[in-house]
Amino acid sequence: MQHKFITFIGGGNMAQAIIFGLLQQGYPAHKLMVCDPNPSRRDIFAARGIMVSDNNIEAAIRAEVVLLAVKPQMMEAVCLPLQAVDFSHKLLISIAAAISLQRLHDLLPSAANIVRVMPNTPALVSAGMSGLFAAPSLAQDLKDFAEALLAAVGKTCWLAQESDMHKITAASGSSPAYFFAFMEAMQLMLMDSGIDENMARLLVQQSALGAAKMAEQNPQISLSLLRENVTSKGGTTAAALAVFNRCGLDDMVKQAMAACIARSQEME
Numbered sequence: 675m676q677h678k679f680i681t682f683i684g685g686g687n688m689a690q691a692i693i694f695g696l697l698q699q700g701y702p703a704h705k706l707m708v709c710d711p712n713p714s715r716r717d718i719f720a721a722r723g724i725m726v727s728d729n730n731i732e733a734a735i736r737a738e739v740v741l742l743a744v745k746p747q748m749m750e751a752v753c754l755p756l757q758a759v760d761f762s763h764k765l766l767i768s769i770a771a772a773i774s775l776q777r778l779h780d781l782l783p784s785a786a787n788i789v790r791v792m793p794n795t796p797a798l799v800s801a802g803m804s805g806l807f808a809a810p811s812l813a814q815d816l817k818d819f820a821e822a823l824l825a826a827v828g829k830t831c832w833l834a835q836e837s838d839m840h841k842i843t844a845a846s847g848s849s850p851a852y853f854f855a856f857m858e859a860m861q862l863m864l865m866d867s868g869i870d871e872n873m874a875r876l877l878v879q880q881s882a883l884g885a886a887k888m889a890e891q892n893p894q895i896s897l898s899l900l901r902e903n904v905t906s907k908g909g910t911t912a913a914a915l916a917v918f919n920r921c922g923l924d925d926m927v928k929q930a931m932a933a934c935i936a937r938s939q940e941m942e
């Protein structure tokens with residue numbers, strides 16, 4: 675991919691996940707800059723040879739691409755001073771949940787090229803999933819760059835309509851936490867039954883990884899069939915799945931994802 679100069683405004687968890695993923699993929703450190711008021715956050719990036727600053731305006735001026743990676747509730751306070759910067763020839767990428775393209779245009783009126791992205795933290799291990807959305811008028815080369823940037827740290831998909839961003843938040847932005855919660859519950863049960871913590875973790879995480887890899891490597895087999903293939907009638911797996919059914923796993927997942935979507939809509 676082309677190595678444009680990218681300034682990250684906000685060097686928190688998500689910026690770190692993307693930046694470390696990019697470095698791992700060979701993106702040159704001298705083409706990256708991180709702006710964050712917190713010195714301990716800046717140190718993390720400086721230690722990897724990345725330029726750091728606490729001056730958002732100066733850092734944005736020198737960038738070809740500005741990636742906004744601050745919390746949604748910080749966006750207005752961060753963008754108002756950035757109105758001093760001419761964004762008309764820059765690509766602006768926002769990874770903030772629930773900040774619409776219209777809101778970004780209102781906050782930075784000179785920004786003509788904007789891509790909204792909903793990434794997730796597995797970008798840190800090059801296994802991210804990002805949903806992207808841009809106005810149809812955005813130039814193809816800028817769309818391609820944004821896609822390549824996120825593809826360097828995982829898989830990508832373009833959304834047909836901006837409102838789908840809420841669903842992407844529930845599907846991938848927030849979902850690593852659902853899987854961690856599930857794994858945590860399994861680990862706890864094993865520990866309660868006398869298995870040592872490390873062994874319990876190994877058993878759970880390797881099984882989760884194996885299941886995800888089987889799903890990835892067999893796209894022609896439905897998830898239902900993958901499940902059925904490890905479920906003999908009247909056997910041990912069937913006994914466990916019957917409890918999930920009885921306790922309403924499907925409904926619980928639906929409700930949790932709906933709550934995530936509703937919260938995302940509320941925050942917009």
Ligand code: NAD
Pocket residue numbers: 683684685686687688689709710711712715730743744745746748751752769770771792793794795847848
């Ligand atoms: P975070 O709190 O870890 O990082 C935010 C960073 O912004 C902090 O390091 C903070 O010091 C910095 N900051 C605060 N004020 C600033 C300012 N004026 N100028 C520059 N930097 C400033 O948050 P995060 O989890 O990395 O989330 C960042 C964005 O990514 C959010 O908008 C969130 O919606 C989005 N996002 C996060 C995830 C996730 O899994 N964490 C997933 C998808 C999208």
